[in-house]
Amino acid sequence: MNSISTAHDYEGNHAFLRSLTDGLTPDPPMTVAEWADSYRMLSGRAAAEAGRYRTSRTPYMREIMENLSPSSPVERVVFMKAAQTGATEAGNNFIGFVIHQAPGPILAVQPTVELAKRNSQQRIDPLIEESAELRKIVAPARSRDSGNTVLAKRFPGGQLVLTGANSATGLRSMPARYVFLDEVDAYPGDVDGEGDPIALAEARTATFGHRKKLFLVSTPTIKGLSRIEREYEASDQRRFFVPCPHCGAMQWLQFERLRWEKGKPETALYACEVCDKPISEAAKTEMLSLGEWRPTAEGNNPRTRGYHLSALYSPVGWTSWSDIARSWEEAQHNDAALKTAKNVLLGETWMESGEAPDWQRLYDRRESWKAGVVPAGGLFLTAGADVQKERIEVDVWAWGKGLESWLIDHVVIEGGPGQQASWSGLDMLLDRTWRHETGADLKIQKLAIDTGYEAPAVYAWSRRAGFAQVAPIKGVEGFNRASPVSGPTYVDATDNGKRLRRGARLWTVAVSTFKAETYRFLRLDRPTDEEIDAGITYPPGTIHLPGWADSEWCKQFVAEQLVTVKNKRGFQRLEWQKLRERNEALDARVYARAAAWIIGVDRWSEDRWQALETELRDSSPLMQSRVMKSRNKSREGQGSAPSRDDAWLKRRSGWLR
Numbered sequence: 001m002n003s004i005s006t007a008h009d010y011e012g013n014h015a016f017l018r019s020l021t022d023g024l025t026p027d028p029p030m031t032v033a034e035w036a037d038s039y040r041m042l043s044g045r046a047a048a049e050a051g052r053y054r055t056s057r058t059p060y061m062r063e064i065m066e067n068l069s070p071s072s073p074v075e076r077v078v079f080m081k082a083a084q085t086g087a088t089e090a091g092n093n094f095i096g097f098v099i100h101q102a103p104g105p106i107l108a109v110q111p112t113v114e115l116a117k118r119n120s121q122q123r124i125d126p127l128i129e130e131s132a133e134l135r136k137i138v139a140p141a142r143s144r145d146s147g148n149t150v151l152a153k154r155f156p157g158g159q160l161v162l163t164g165a166n167s168a169t170g171l172r173s174m175p176a177r178y179v180f181l182d183e184v185d186a187y188p189g190d191v192d193g194e195g196d197p198i199a200l201a202e203a204r205t206a207t208f209g210h211r212k213k214l215f216l217v218s219t220p221t222i223k224g225l226s227r228i229e230r231e232y233e234a235s236d237q238r239r240f241f242v243p244c245p246h247c248g249a250m251q252w253l254q255f256e257r258l259r260w261e262k263g264k265p266e267t268a269l270y271a272c273e274v275c276d277k278p279i280s281e282a283a284k285t286e287m288l289s290l291g292e293w294r295p296t297a298e299g300n301n302p303r304t305r306g307y308h309l310s311a312l313y314s315p316v317g318w319t320s321w322s323d324i325a326r327s328w329e330e331a332q333h334n335d336a337a338l339k340t341a342k343n344v345l346l347g348e349t350w351m352e353s354g355e356a357p358d359w360q361r362l363y364d365r366r367e368s369w370k371a372g373v374v375p376a377g378g379l380f381l382t383a384g385a386d387v388q389k390e391r392i393e394v395d396v397w398a399w400g401k402g403l404e405s406w407l408i409d410h411v412v413i414e415g416g417p418g419q420q421a422s423w424s425g426l427d428m429l430l431d432r433t434w435r436h437e438t439g440a441d442l443k444i445q446k447l448a449i450d451t452g453y454e455a456p457a458v459y460a461w462s463r464r465a466g467f468a469q470v471a472p473i474k475g476v477e478g479f480n481r482a483s484p485v486s487g488p489t490y491v492d493a494t495d496n497g498k499r500l501r502r503g504a505r506l507w508t509v510a511v512s513t514f515k516a517e518t519y520r521f522l523r524l525d526r527p528t529d530e531e532i533d534a535g536i537t538y539p540p541g542t543i544h545l546p547g548w549a550d551s552e553w554c555k556q557f558v559a560e561q562l563v564t565v566k567n568k569r570g571f572q573r574l575e576w577q578k579l580r581e582r583n584e585a586l587d588a589r590v591y592a593r594a595a596a597w598i599i600g601v602d603r604w605s606e607d608r609w610q611a612l613e614t615e616l617r618d619s620s621p622l623m624q625s626r627v628m629k630s631r632n633k634s635r636e637g638q639g640s641a642p643s644r645d646d647a648w649l650k651r652r653s654g655w656l657r
Contacts, residue, residue, distance in 0.1 A: 029069065029070060029071040030069075030097075030101055031065060031066045031069040031071065031072075032065035032066065032068045032069050032090075032093050032094055032097045033055045033061070033062045033065040033066055033069075033093075035093065035096065035097040035100065035101055036053045036055060036065065036093040036096070036097070037052075037053065037054065037055050039096070039100065039131055039133050039134075040052070040053035040093055040096060040127075040131065041053065041130040041131055042089070042130070043126035043127075043129070043130045053089070053093070056289065057086075057315055058085070058086040058090075058288075058315060059288050059289055059291060060085075060240045060288065060291060060293070060309060060313060061086050061087075061090045063292075063293050063307075064077060064079060064090060064305075064307055065090055065093060065094065067305050068090075068094045068097075068213055068215055069097070070102050070211070070213075073210070073303060074303055074304070074305050075210060075212055075213060075214065075303040075304070076214045076216065076231075076301070076303060076304040076305070077213075077214070077215050077216070077304075077305055077307070078216045078228065078231040078232050078235050078304065078305070078306040078307065079215070079216065079217045079218075079228075079306075079307045079308075079309070080218065080219075080220055080228045080229060080231075080232040080306070080307070080308045080309075080347055081217065081218075081219065081307075081308070081309045081310075081347045082219065082309060082310045082311035082314070082319075082343075082344060082345055082346060082347035083219060083311065083319070083344045083345070084311060084314050084318045084319045085309050085311065085313065085314060085347075086315075087217045088123070088182065088217070091108075091180045091182060091215055091217060092123055092124070092127050094178070094180060094213075094215055095108065095124070095127065095160060095178075095180065096127055096128075096131060096134055098158070098178050099134055099137055099138065099153075099155050099158070099160065100131075100133050100134060100137065103155060103156060103157025103158040104157065104158045104177040104178060104208075105158050105159055105161070105174055105175060105176045105177055105178070106158065106159070106160040106161070106176060106177075106178040106179075106180070107161050107163070107171075107173075107174070107176035107178070107179045107180070107201060107204055108124075108160060108161070108162045108163075108179075108180045108182070109162075109163055109164065109165050109170075109171070109179070109180070109181050109182065109187075109197070109201055110162070110163075110164055110165070110182055110183065111164060111165050111166070111182075111183055111186035111187055112164040112165070112166050113151075113163060113164035113166060113167050113170065114164065115164060116151060116162040116163055116164045116170075117150050117151065117162075119162065119182075120150050120151060120162050121150065124153065124160070124162065128153070137155045137156060138153050138154070138155050139154075150162075151163065151170075158177075159174070161173055161174060161176075165181075165184075165186075165187035165188060165191060165197035165198075165201075166187075166188055166191055166192075166197075167191070167192075168191045168192035168193075168194040168200065169192075171191065171197055171200040171201050171204070172194075172200060172203075172204065174204065175204055175205070175206075175207050175208070176201075176204040176205055176208075177205065177208045177211060177212055177213070178212070178213050178214075179201055179202065179204065179205060179212075179213070179214045179215070180215045180217075181198060181201060181214065181215065181216045181217065182217050182218070183217065183218050183219065184198060184216055184217070184218040184227045184228055184231075185218045185219065185220055185221040185225075185226050185227050185228050186218070186221075187227065189478050198216070198227060202214060210303070216228065216231055219343050219344060219347065220343055220347060220348060220349045221343060221349065221350065221479070222349060222350055222351075222352050222479055222574065223349035223350060223351045223352070224349075224352075224564050224573055224574045225478070225479055225573060225574055226349045229349050231306065232306040232307075232308060233297075233306075234299070234300050234301070234304070234306070235297075235299045235300075235301075235304050235305060235306025236295035236296075236297055236298065236299030236304075236305060236306055237295060237296045237297035237299075237306050237308065238293040238294060238295050238296065238305065238306060238307045238308070239252035239293070239294060239296050239308060240252055240253075240291050240292070240293055240307075240309060240313060241291060241292055241293075241294050242287040242288060242290065242291040243287060243290050243291075244272040244274060244275060244277070244279065245279060245283045245286070245287065246272060246275050246277040246279070247272060247274055247275040247277070249272060249273070249274035249275065250292075250294075251272070251273050251274070252294075253270065253310065253312040253313060254273075254312075255310065255312065255324075255328075255345075255346050257270055257271045257272075257273060258270055258271075258312065258321060258324065258325060259271050259278070260322075260325045262329075263329070265322045265323075265325035265326035265328075265329055266322045266326075267322075268281075268320075268321040268322045268324070268325040269281075269321070270312070270321065281316065281320060281321050281322075282316075284313075284315075284316055285315070285316055288313065288315070293307065308347060309347060310345065310346045310347045310348070311324055311344070311345045311346070311347070312324065319345070324345050327341050327345060328341055328345070333524075333525055333539075334539070335520045335523070336517075336520065336541075338350075352479075352516050352562055352574060355519075355561060355562075356519070356558040356559070356560065356561045356579060357519060357522045357523060357558050358558075359551070359554040359555045359557070359558050360554075362522065362545060362554045362557065362558065363549075363551055363554045365526070365545075366545045366546060366547045366549055367544055367545065367546060367547065368546075368547045369406075369546060369547075371546065371548050372408070372409065372434055372435065373434070373435050373436070373437060374398045374406065374408055374434055374435070374436040374437060374442055375398070375406050375437055375544070376436075376437045376438065377398075377400040377401075377404055377406070378398025378399060378400050378405075378406050378408070378436070379398070379399065379400050379401075379609070379612040379613060379616060380398070380399055380442065380445050380599075380612065381396055381397065381398055381399075381408065381434065381442050381443065381444045381445060382396075382397055382399065382444065382445060382446050382447070382448070382592045382593075382595035382596045382599070383395065383396045383397070383429070383444045383446075383447040383448070383588075383591075383592055383595065384397075384447075384448050384449075384450075384587070384588035384589060384590065384591025384592035384593075384594070384595065385426065385447060385448070385449040385450065385588065385591065386450055386584045386587045386588050386591065387416075387417055387449065387450055387451075387452070387453045387454060387458060388416065388453065388584070389416050389453065390414070390415070390416045391412055391413060391414050391415065391416055391422075392412075392413040392415075392416070392417070392422055392425070392426065393410075393411070393412050393413075393584045393588060394409075394410070394411040394412075394413070394426075394429060394447075394588065395407060395409070395410050395411075395585065395588035395589060395592060396408045396409040396410075396411070396434070396444065396592070397589070397592040397593075397596075398442075399596050399601060401540070401609045402539075402540025402541060403521075403540060403541050403596075403601070403602075404538060404540060404541065404542050404543075404544075405521075405542075405543050405544065406544040406546070407543075407544070407545050407546055407549060408434055408546075409434065410549070410553065410585075411429060413425035413426065413429075417453065417454040417457040417458065418454070418457070423457075423461045423464075426447075426449075426461065426465070427465065429444070429447075430443070430444060430447065430465060430469055430470075431443070432444075436616060438616050438617060438619070439619075440616050440619035444469065445469070445595075445599060446469060446470075446471055446595040446596070446598060446599050447469060447470050447471070447595060448470075448471045448472075448473045448507070448509075448591040448592065448594045448595035448598070449461075449462065449470065449471070449472055449473065449591070450473060450474075450475065450587065450591060451472050451473065451474050451506065452474070452475065455472075458472055458504075459472060459491070459504035459506075462504050462505075463504055467488075467504075467505045471488075471505070471507050471594070471595055471598050472504050472505065472506050472507065473485075473506070473507045473508070473509050473591060473594055474506055474507070474508050474509065475509050475511040475590070476508055476509065476510060476511065477510075477511070477512060477575070477576075478510055478512055479510060479512045479513050479516070479574070484509065484510045484513040484514060484594075484597060485507055485508070485509050485510070485594050485597045485598060486507070486508045487505070487506060487507040487508050488505035488506055488507050489505070489506050489508070490504070490505060490506075491504055491506045507594065507598060509590070509591075509594045511576075511587075511590050512562075512574070512576060514589075514590040514593045514594065515560065515562075515576055515586065515590060516562065517541075517593070518543070518586070518589055518590070518593070519558075519562075520541070521541040521542065521543050522543055522558070524539050524541060524542055525539070526538060526539075526542065552582075553585050554585075555580060555582075556580070556582050556583055556584055556585035556586060557585040557586055557589065558579075558586070559578055559579055559580040559582065559583035559585075559586055560576045560577060560578050560579060560583055560586060561576070561577060561579055562574055562575070562576055562577075563575055563576075563577050
């Protein structure tokens with residue numbers, strides 16, 4: 001009896017202890033994907049599909065988010081992707097998970113501080129506001145001492161800091177266990193002279209050892225310069241394999257296997273690489289649900305995972321296969337559009353063609369128009385001045401809609417920057433006018449002058465001439481398509497040994513961007529004479545050279561080529577190298593193009609262009625003659641009171657005379 005009682009007591013005590021132990025054992029670790037499916041709500045103002053977040057909508061994001069979870073040994077997750085794939089929302093899930101489940105310091109980096117502010121208001125605030133769990137943890141910004149500002153969100157156990165890759169101060173603001181680097185290909189090459197922004201951000205995680213997590217995301221840009229491609233190529237290069245609905249063969253989707261009838265993108269189907277049977281987009285949802293990531297290379301670091309995804313995987317209702325086919329067809333014969341398609345739709349880098357166009361071809365297709373006259377399509381003038389030791393060379397360019405351009409004048413001012421006569425010659429050039437085909441007179445709206453040689457002398461003249469019409473510039477290597485010109489910044493300068501209180505307004509120009517653009521424009525196909533007679537116009541960006549441009553000028557215009565070189569660490573980069581010693585024509589073109597950018601031409605609306613056309617037409621001598629006749633008739637009938645036409649005559653643009 002006692003033995004039986006003892007046995008029952010033992011079993012009861014064991015059950016109690018087991019129950020107690022189970023209660024003390026923490027729940028199995030939750031992953032970022034599980035958290036998102038349980039707690040994430042998408043706001044209508046921040047997402048195309050409002051409501052509860054569903055990883056099943058973008059099943060390829062599951063493994064990526066699992067590797068962002070503390071339970072995974074992976075430390076660096078690299079995602080090279082197309083647009084419309086759900087990467088940003090995965091990054092926001094990562095942030096929400098950390099705040100709620102694994103608190104610690106988070107650093108989220110956008111390309112610029114302004115974009116970080118916008119992301120905070122459009123993405124992070126809705127992330128917090130739409131989640132009851134996050135609202136309890138992150139105090140509203142309006143409450144006293146909440147620690148919740150646009151660029152900082154404090155929560156128990158940590159803080160989210162948002163900053164831009166252009167701010168060295170923001171990148172080294174605090175140690176961070178978690179780092180989210182978004183659109184890294186848009187980051188500057190060097191931030192405030194302190195180095196690469198990715199390296200600066202990653203250095204913030206050093207104290208956390210193997211507990212750190214970094215998420216690097218971007219649409220790629222230019223081959224040889226793309227950060228995300230460099231990071232992906234150093235990883236195990238994972239691709240998302242999906243089954244063919246016909247034969248079951250697993251494969252990753254490639255653009256080359258997307259087929260459609262020419263001119264009918266709505267017929268787009270995918271051809272299986274094994275059985276070659278056509279796959280309709282209706283099968284994509286099931287294919288994605290059965291897909292899996294597979295490495296396609298040996299990674300250098302087992303704690304790094306790299307993923308690549310094109311828009312071919314975009315969920316039904318986002319970017320369709322027919323959308324991709326249509327965009328690809330529309331981009332043909334347009335390098336800029338093809339680059340966008342490669343980057344945004346395929347998630348691949350663009351190989352910038354740096355092969356110099358043949359100078360003889362440029363020479364042979366020169367056009368005839370009267371020297372010193374601006375053709376009808378040119379609506380305003382800019383100039384680029386290249387300062388040499390013994391001379392200053394200036395090219396004047398006219399610009400029209402779509403960045404179509406015409407070389408109007410080439411001026412060589414002998415003497416160099418050490419002689420006052422040289423600067424007087426530039427003064428005269430700024431006061432000069434060129435006759436437009438309509439009869440109106442145009443002056444240079446903006447002259448960009450290089451400060452690479454005798455910068456103090458250039459600053460001094462620019463200050464005297466006035467920054468409204470003159471823009472001193474400093475060329476830097478590298479591409480920056482988002483903002484190829486930055487500034488102005490005030491630089492200190494010395495004039496005759498006297499320290500100036502305020503320096504010149506200096507603009508910084510990514511010359512590689514405009515050189516590549518110029519070569520792209522030179523390679524554009526042109527309509528034949530018969531097509532022109534039939535009303536076919538020149539494509540946007542066309543560069544027109546006059547008959548007086550000699551062979552030496554044409555050789556200088558294509559005097560460089562873009563080559564790929566490797567640095568000491570083995571990374572590739574693109575570099576412009578001279579084919580000939582003299583390249584003043586190309587440099588002057590880049591400076592004149594920068595001047596047009598500073599004016600704002602890249603952001604002008606169609607209405608702005610239309611207003612320029614109207615103003616030029618109304619400024620022609622014929623139109624002015626009509627205005628004068630109308631004014632005289634008005635005065636004959638009404639006395640000497642000024643007419644509306646008189647008032648118009650006083651409203652003239654600064655570059656019209």
